[in-house]
Amino acid sequence: MALLKASNVVAGYGGTEILHGVSIKVNAGDVVTIIGPNGCGKSTLMKAIVGLVSVWAGSVHFRGVDISDQDPEQTVRNGLCYVPQTDNVFPSMTIRENLEIGAFVRRDNHQFRIDEMFDLFPDLRRSARRKAGTLSGGQRQMLAIARALMLDPVLLLLDEPTAGLAPALVEGVFKRIQDINSTGVAILLVEQNARDSLRMSDRGYVLSGGVNQLQDTGPALLDNPEVGRVYLGG
Amino acid sequence: MHSVSSQPQNLAGPSRRYLRRLGLRMSPGRISALLAAGLLTLGFLPFIKLGLVVNGLILGSVIALGAIGLTLVYGILKLGNFAHGDYMALGAYVAFFIVDGVLPRVGIEGAGLGPFTFGFPVLIALPLAAVVVALGAIALDWLIYRRLRDRAASTAILMMASLGVAIAIRGLVQLIWSGETQHYPRESRQVYHLPMDVRIPPDGLFVAVLAVILVAGVYALLTYTKIGKAMRATSDNPTLALVSGINTGRVVWWTWGIGGALAAVAGVLLAVVQAQLLPIMGWKFLIPLFAAVILGGIGNPYGALIGALIVGVSMELSTQWINPSYKPAVAFAIMIGVLLARPRGIFGDAL
Numbered sequence: 001m002a003l004l005k006a007s008n009v010v011a012g013y014g015g016t017e018i019l020h021g022v023s024i025k026v027n028a029g030d031v032v033t034i035i036g037p038n039g040c041g042k043s044t045l046m047k048a049i050v051g052l053v054s055v056w057a058g059s060v061h062f063r064g065v066d067i068s069d070q071d072p073e074q075t076v077r078n079g080l081c082y083v084p085q086t087d088n089v090f091p092s093m094t095i096r097e098n099l100e101i102g103a104f105v106r107r108d109n110h111q112f113r114i115d116e117m118f119d120l121f122p123d124l125r126r127s128a129r130r131k132a133g134t135l136s137g138g139q140r141q142m143l144a145i146a147r148a149l150m151l152d153p154v155l156l157l158l159d160e161p162t163a164g165l166a167p168a169l170v171e172g173v174f175k176r177i178q179d180i181n182s183t184g185v186a187i188l189l190v191e192q193n194a195r196d197s198l199r200m201s202d203r204g205y206v207l208s209g210g211v212n213q214l215q216d217t218g219p220a221l222l223d224n225p226e227v228g229r230v231y232l233g234g
Numbered sequence: 235m236h237s238v239s240s241q242p243q244n245l246a247g248p249s250r251r252y253l254r255r256l257g258l259r260m261s262p263g264r265i266s267a268l269l270a271a272g273l274l275t276l277g278f279l280p281f282i283k284l285g286l287v288v289n290g291l292i293l294g295s296v297i298a299l300g301a302i303g304l305t306l307v308y309g310i311l312k313l314g315n316f317a318h319g320d321y322m323a324l325g326a327y328v329a330f331f332i333v334d335g336v337l338p339r340v341g342i343e344g345a346g347l348g349p350f351t352f353g354f355p356v357l358i359a360l361p362l363a364a365v366v367v368a369l370g371a372i373a374l375d376w377l378i379y380r381r382l383r384d385r386a387a388s389t390a391i392l393m394m395a396s397l398g399v400a401i402a403i404r405g406l407v408q409l410i411w412s413g414e415t416q417h418y419p420r421e422s423r424q425v426y427h428l429p430m431d432v433r434i435p436p437d438g439l440f441v442a443v444l445a446v447i448l449v450a451g452v453y454a455l456l457t458y459t460k461i462g463k464a465m466r467a468t469s470d471n472p473t474l475a476l477v478s479g480i481n482t483g484r485v486v487w488w489t490w491g492i493g494g495a496l497a498a499v500a501g502v503l504l505a506v507v508q509a510q511l512l513p514i515m516g517w518k519f520l521i522p523l524f525a526a527v528i529l530g531g532i533g534n535p536y537g538a539l540i541g542a543l544i545v546g547v548s549m550e551l552s553t554q555w556i557n558p559s560y561k562p563a564v565a566f567a568i569m570i571g572v573l574l575a576r577p578r579g580i581f582g583d584a585l
Contacts, residue, residue, distance in 0.1 A: 050477055076479040084477070093463070101467045104460070105479035107565065234337040
């Protein structure tokens with residue numbers, strides 16, 4: 001059974017409908033990438049899944065439970081964590097405090113998990129007492145991902161984790177994403193760097209104008225001439 | 235834990251590191267702002283009566299208790315609460331009701347406790363008034379602001395609503411306790427005489443010490459407790475707080491609870507130092523509160539504390555040259571000056 005299943009999701013902001021019936025599926029342990037032009041609804045789909053944007057029609061099921069109308073707070077407790085594209089750290093709090101907030105709903109002692117995050121992202125350990133607002137773009141992105149991992153999620157939603165990063169850093173982020181995935185965490189990814197992300201993806205979706213356009217395995221989408229022409233720059 | 239010295243940002247030495255932890259980073263802009271304030275003070279020093287500085291610090295500690303609540307509410311709810319002064323007045327009157335109407339029935343009466351003008355009943359009424367106003371502030375949020383937030387009301391709408399709440403509370407206070415001047419039962423007491431013509435009323439000392447304790451309590455709460463960290467996170471980034479599993483509704487309650495309780499205590503202390511209660515007392519205190527909050531940087535409680543002390547001292551010092559009834563105008567002038575010169579305030583941008 002699919003870990004996450006979004007079926008014909010219709011959603012938007014205020015009176016503007018952005019998603020006109022999008023369906024995606026993420027199996028346990030998979031990496032799934034969503035690509036598509038700007039404004040096609042990729043980020044809106046992420047927010048609709050987490051519960052930051054309400055689902056007007058269709059449904060979202062996570063671990064077999066309908067979470068279409070569920071508060072984000074509850075969804076997070078059930079193991080679905082989300083990293084927004086921007087504003088994804090608490091700038092006036094230290095790195096350690098950011099991680100503590102990430103573990104907010106944990107009842108156990110989460111120090112060991114902080115140590116695990118510091119092992120995964122050694123840069124963060126070195127500056128554990130720095131305020132997140134003073135970090136570089138790359139460090140900030142690492143912290144954002146580490147914060148979302150504090151709850152040991154089974155599914156991690158990443159909204160353009162490489163946006164705005166120097167090309168040299170992009171590779172590092174993808175490497176970390178693969179490391180995280182190798183521990184069994186399923187990953188749903190929205191990406192501009194379509195080539196790199198599709199290469200490591202089990203499945204890929206192409207959205208356009210708020211509807212599904214194409215779907216296939218990651219490598220197959222990479223080889224698809226239509227995708228190549230439109231999204232991969234030839 | 236890695237050793238502190240390995241972190242380059244901490245090479246600046248312990249005092250700056252400590253300030254940094256409080257969110258008071260020393261950027262060139264901040265240093266020049268503080269320097270300007272310092273030089274201004276130094277220039278006036280020969281003409282200053284030290285006694286007025288002491289009065290100013292006492293007034294400043296009352297402002298601080300109100301301003302910290304005001305700035306927390308702003309940081310978390312993005313609401314400039316025009317009713318905050320009236321929460322203070324409500325606190326002062328609830329305490330008055332307890333001291334005047336409830337405690338005498340159970341035989342607790344009196345004034346002139348030790349060196350203070352007020353009696354033991356005020357000490358009992360103080361925490362009770364804090365609880366009542368805290369619950370009242372939470373109830374008002376549930377009744378009014380929560381509904382407005384659910385409809386994604388703008389900051390301006392929220393502020394207008396709080397203006398309505400302010401008028402309603404003042405009307406209610408006037409209705410119940412009349413517009414006449416009241417005061418807690420008091421006995422006159424000797425002031426402490428210090429060199430250089432400094433006189434400290436014992437009440438003022440009580441006010442300052444209690445304020446210091448409460449501010450330290452708020453600092454500890456925000457820094458070390460789970461709910462305090464959740465409050466700072468929500469102030470920083472409400473959406474991210476929500477997807478981190480923080481129950482932001484509960485954070486809002488705590489914020490109103492703490493803000494309301496501090497306001498009530500500030501109101502009682504104001505009634506003690508002014509030796510009177512008037513329904514208008516809180517409303518008149520609103521400008522010093524906002525001046526302190528804006529001076530310290532909106533949303534930053536530690537900034538609000540320093541802003542409050544500066545505003546308090548400035549207001550009292552002004553009485554050396556101008557009519558004391560212009561004290562609020564001094565606070566207003568500071569507020570306008572900061573808004574024009576440095577709208578972020580001295581310590582703007584961080585909780």
